[in-house]
Amino acid sequence: TPACSCAFHRMRSLAIILASFRLASANFVNQGQVLSLNGVSYYAGGVPVGQIGTTNGSSLSLAAAQIPGQDLFPLTIIDTSSSVPSGDELLNLTTTYDSSDDVFQSAFLHAIYLRPSTTNATAGYNGTTSLDSQLSRQGTSLVLSPKEIHGLTSSVATGVTVLSLPRGPYFVSVHTGNVYKAYRLYDDDHLAFVQGMISDEEGAFTTLPAVTENVMAKSIAVPSRLYYTETEEQPLAGLRFGVKDIFHVKGVGTSGGNRAYFYLYGRQNNTAPAVQRLIDLGAVLVGKMGTVQFANGDRPTADWVDLHAPFNPRGDGYQDPSGSSTGPGAGVGAYDWLDLAVGSDTGGSMRGPAGSQGLFGNRPSTGAISLEHVIPLSPVSDTAGMFARSGSLWAKVTQAWYPDFASKYTSYPTTLYRSTARGGAWSGGNVSEEATDVITSFVQKLEGFLQTNSTPANYTQLWSETHGEAPADVNEMLYLTYGVYVSHDQWQGLGKPFFEDYAVKFDGRQPYINPGPLARWQWGQVHSTEEAYAQGLHNISIFRSWYETEGYGRHDPESCSEGLYVYPWSVGQPAYRDVYIQPRTTPPLGFDDSSVPVMAGAPEVVVPIGEVPYNSTKSLHTEHLPVTMALRMARGCDHHLANLIYHTYSLTQKQRESIALSITNLHCSTFSTPAFFVHVNFIKQEPKSDDGTYFMAGKSHTSNSNRIVALVRTSASRTKDDFDALAAKIEDAWNGAVKEPGKEADFDEAKRLLMVVFTPMLAIREGGC
Numbered sequence: 001t002p003a004c005s006c007a008f009h010r011m012r013s014l015a016i017i018l019a020s021f022r023l024a025s026a027n028f029v030n031q032g033q034v035l036s037l038n039g040v041s042y043y044a045g046g047v048p049v050g051q052i053g054t055t056n057g058s059s060l061s062l063a064a065a066q067i068p069g070q071d072l073f074p075l076t077i078i079d080t081s082s083s084v085p086s087g088d089e090l091l092n093l094t095t096t097y098d099s100s101d102d103v104f105q106s107a108f109l110h111a112i113y114l115r116p117s118t119t120n121a122t123a124g125y126n127g128t129t130s131l132d133s134q135l136s137r138q139g140t141s142l143v144l145s146p147k148e149i150h151g152l153t154s155s156v157a158t159g160v161t162v163l164s165l166p167r168g169p170y171f172v173s174v175h176t177g178n179v180y181k182a183y184r185l186y187d188d189d190h191l192a193f194v195q196g197m198i199s200d201e202e203g204a205f206t207t208l209p210a211v212t213e214n215v216m217a218k219s220i221a222v223p224s225r226l227y228y229t230e231t232e233e234q235p236l237a238g239l240r241f242g243v244k245d246i247f248h249v250k251g252v253g254t255s256g257g258n259r260a261y262f263y264l265y266g267r268q269n270n271t272a273p274a275v276q277r278l279i280d281l282g283a284v285l286v287g288k289m290g291t292v293q294f295a296n297g298d299r300p301t302a303d304w305v306d307l308h309a310p311f312n313p314r315g316d317g318y319q320d321p322s323g324s325s326t327g328p329g330a331g332v333g334a335y336d337w338l339d340l341a342v343g344s345d346t347g348g349s350m351r352g353p354a355g356s357q358g359l360f361g362n363r364p365s366t367g368a369i370s371l372e373h374v375i376p377l378s379p380v381s382d383t384a385g386m387f388a389r390s391g392s393l394w395a396k397v398t399q400a401w402y403p404d405f406a407s408k409y410t411s412y413p414t415t416l417y418r419s420t421a422r423g424g425a426w427s428g429g430n431v432s433e434e435a436t437d438v439i440t441s442f443v444q445k446l447e448g449f450l451q452t453n454s455t456p457a458n459y460t461q462l463w464s465e466t467h468g469e470a471p472a473d474v475n476e477m478l479y480l481t482y483g484v485y486v487s488h489d490q491w492q493g494l495g496k497p498f499f500e501d502y503a504v505k506f507d508g509r510q511p512y513i514n515p516g517p518l519a520r521w522q523w524g525q526v527h528s529t530e531e532a533y534a535q536g537l538h539n540i541s542i543f544r545s546w547y548e549t550e551g552y553g554r555h556d557p558e559s560c561s562e563g564l565y566v567y568p569w570s571v572g573q574p575a576y577r578d579v580y581i582q583p584r585t586t587p588p589l590g591f592d593d594s595s596v597p598v599m600a601g602a603p604e605v606v607v608p609i610g611e612v613p614y615n616s617t618k619s620l621h622t623e624h625l626p627v628t629m630a631l632r633m634a635r636g637c638d639h640h641l642a643n644l645i646y647h648t649y650s651l652t653q654k655q656r657e658s659i660a661l662s663i664t665n666l667h668c669s670t671f672s673t674p675a676f677f678v679h680v681n682f683i684k685q686e687p688k689s690d691d692g693t694y695f696m697a698g699k700s701h702t703s704n705s706n707r708i709v710a711l712v713r714t715s716a717s718r719t720k721d722d723f724d725a726l727a728a729k730i731e732d733a734w735n736g737a738v739k740e741p742g743k744e745a746d747f748d749e750a751k752r753l754l755m756v757v758f759t760p761m762l763a764i765r766e767g768g769c
Contacts, residue, residue, distance in 0.1 A: 242340075
């Protein structure tokens, strides 16, 4: 009947609606939340890493920690040396957390989980009055522990549970007990990143689904440093890094600086081995970073069409950041919360940004690490490099990252080659007096360290004198070589298959390509014939053979490299990003000092040595730009070059923090002193020149004399034995912080701690009293 038919249709419609609702519910995914604690933005991941339960089967209420109107509350896992810490110990621990971690803050003490380092057979723990008072002062509402804590008189609730997560700050759901990592959100104001990323906790990554208020910039999430502990297997534990967006990462897309490429190929199924090795060594990947399109050589701003060029933080903020590893260089230059960044160098793409931003950045020996699952430019000279602000950190990371180089050499090169090659800063180029002074001072210090005088060096002249076969001019022989092989290889290995895949999906259409790479590919299709390509590879072989036998890349059994070759890379001259440039019609042509390691396959690192002033036409103020030098050794001497950098630069910020924290904790545990009474100040000493003014054991001493001098309160309870034991522990902490990567306790004079001195304070006046 009509009535039945109408009812049937209504029921059928309802069934369809319900089915649709069930389908939508099945696809619901928790992508986490953005929260604010004391004005700091955080992301609580959508993937739980643990759950708060009970050990005896009874229900555990988290209601005491609930914040009105919120499901999540902050919690800190605290590792203690005793079953129940005293108030002073808890204060010292949380003070240490606060000073060593940018994610942790006092708001995370809203709830705490106390985890003793040792367990006993007792049914519970007895609290103390000092602990009770400290919990009240820090605003703790809930204390959890593996066993019941008795005797707390404050209004703090307690509970029993077991958590095996690392120490540090977390967010917890009141209703489910799920525990989530706490990520602090930082704004990417310099547009260094393409996308932020977080681990899916299953071996892959996901794009960060969170953003805070800013202009164009994305948010980058960083986890707590407290989660990570450095071990022999993971020497890079907790170091945060980003990767140039040509390296594939499982679970997220790769753009290569091209929107069409990103959307065509989607999420990747593999992580590049070079990236995975850093993760396996303990480093923490936080995002993909901007690249010149397909790792070519564009300049801002006109060449950057598909994506916007990152901003160089140096000077007036409107300088060319260089490329093609543009985002990694700008990011490490701009953000102290980012420790490292991975880029690539085919013809200068690491060293350029290192010079523009004043960083340590390298081109390793060709073949130093796998480039599988990386967008290629050319396998002839593609390499992966590392940016860092600290020489010691850069050395440590590269030695761990590149696995196949020997470093057991007994000396450094005794020949220091100072380039006078045509077009260089030492060949009459336009270099300011201030930059010249900085460069001269650096070379003199390097001469002192190596105990040698620098020797003028010119590869063009040496070639003409030692290579009898034509052509006589090495610059002429290699003028077209780089342009021929990079334009040929990237078109064949990337451009052609990309065009074909895009045409299949989009009805024969061609993807948009920025003017720079497009001009290279078009030039290559005309000039990079098979004959020209083969001749180019032959020329490289001739040059490499000469360089390693008669040039500046000869090996040495004791110092790895017969000589150290140096030349200025950047001299503090402005290069504004808003200058209109002529469109590119060819790939890079020519040959100079920076091309030598490309053709020779040799390692080269750019190091910052100072900065010089300039008058900015943008800010109308005097600003400063970095001066940098390039240092090169023979092919395969990457680890020894890192040793040299490690030994010629002072302590890193992380090393200073490690030493300061160790001194603080050791002093506090020895004498039960509150942490805020322990002050540590580092005073840098310039290396002693050989001027006969400093002696040790009756002999002239030319290296640094590292010493720790402490002003301490004395009393009858503080015995000489106590101070002797404390000094020994401090010395161990120093050695642990500055130990050379890959070696157990082998220090040179520049890193050795010579003495620990305790000076008693006979009288002290503090705070006007």
